[in-house]
Amino acid sequence: DTEVTQTPKHLVMGMTNKKSLKCEQHMGHRAMYWYKQKAKKPPELMFVYSYEKLSINESVPSRFSPECPNSSLLNLHLHALQPEDSALYLCASSRSNEQFFGPGTRLTVL
Amino acid sequence: EDKVVQSPLSLVVHEGDTVTLNCSYEVTNFRSLLWYKQEKKAPTFLFMLTSSGIEKKSGRLSSILDKKELFSILNITATQTGDSAVYLCAVEATSGTYKYIFGTGTRLKVLA
Numbered sequence: 280d281t282e283v284t285q286t287p288k289h290l291v292m293g294m295t296n297k298k299s300l301k302c303e304q305h306m307g308h309r310a311m312y313w314y315k316q317k318a319k320k321p322p323e324l325m326f327v328y329s330y331e332k333l334s335i336n337e338s339v340p341s342r343f344s345p346e347c348p349n350s351s352l353l354n355l356h357l358h359a360l361q362p363e364d365s366a367l368y369l370c371a372s373s374r375s376n377e378q379f380f381g382p383g384t385r386l387t388v389l
Numbered sequence: 390e391d392k393v394v395q396s397p398l399s400l401v402v403h404e405g406d407t408v409t410l411n412c413s414y415e416v417t418n419f420r421s422l423l424w425y426k427q428e429k430k431a432p433t434f435l436f437m438l439t440s441s442g443i444e445k446k447s448g449r450l451s452s453i454l455d456k457k458e459l460f461s462i463l464n465i466t467a468t469q470t471g472d473s474a475v476y477l478c479a480v481e482a483t484s485g486t487y488k489y490i491f492g493t494g495t496r497l498k499v500l501a
Contacts, residue, residue: 312489321477321491322432335488369431378423378481378489380431 282306283381285370291387294360300384302353302370308379311353313345314369316383322369328353360388391416393480395492403500406468410495412478413460422454422461425477427494432477435463468499 283304292298302311310329314322326345327335333345342364344356353370365388370381393414402408412422421439425432436445438454438461445452449468454461465472475494482488 321494323491324489327488373489377434377437378479379434380425383431 283370283372283379285368285381285384287384288382289385289387291389292357292360293389294362296360297356297358299357300355300368300370300386302355302381303351304372304379304381305351306372306374306379307350308372308374309350310373311347312369312371312373312378313343313353313355314371316367316369326355357386360386362388364388391480391482391490393478393490393492395476395478395495397495398493399496399498401498401500402468404469406499407464407466408468408497410463410465410476410478410497411460412463412492414478414480414490414492415459416480416482416490418482419456420481420483423479423481423489424452424461424463425479427475427477428473435476465497468497470499470501473497473499 286301312327313325315325316322324337325339328347331347331350342359346354367383367385369383371378396411421437423437424435426435436452441454441456449466452463475496477494478492479489
């Protein structure tokens with residue numbers, strides 16, 4: 280199984296909503312990532328978890344809150360987002376020499 | 390500051406042409422360089438390069454790394470319309486965990 284899954288595929292939320300994005304992999308990878316990608320731009324790293332501990336937070340606003348409940352799951356909790364947060368949110372996992380992306384969640388904030 | 394620069398930014402070719410995409414980098418604690426293809430969805434992994442001068446090949450695609458001059462190239466021979474995509478280069482650095490720095494991508498369009 281070389282697959283990273285993400286749910287939901289699409290999400291529309293208002294600025295006062297609370298929602299969560301989910302990511303799952305069963306490849307035994309111990310590093311997992313959240314990226315944000317705007318149209319026609321490369322992915323921007325948001326968070327890195329290594330062995331279920333947050334190791335890098337690329338100065339992301341606190342309205343994004345990551346969580347790694349176990350080695351296979353990664354969540355991104357969303358609260359009080361802004362319209363400019365609308366983007367494709369990509370989860371990825373890696374081992375020493377390759378990285379696999381999930382299909383992404385396309386988020387629209389109204 | 391770590392950076393990865395890709396060129397050209399965009400490219401239009403005809404089917405059957407050969408293209409060369411470039412990626413240069415300035416990164417501390419370099420570990421590897423990765424190439425991805427992105428169409429409308431998530432990036433798809435193509436190659437991972439760690440050693441200089443060793444060509445990686447997959448069908449019509451090939452890539453090589455020069456760690457002395459700090460660049461890599463991705464070649465696509467006999468291009469097809471299905472090769473139309475954004476090609477992303479990312480450099481993996483390590484400082485206790487893995488970190489990926491992406492270039493801005495090269496947008497390739499192959500005309501029939």
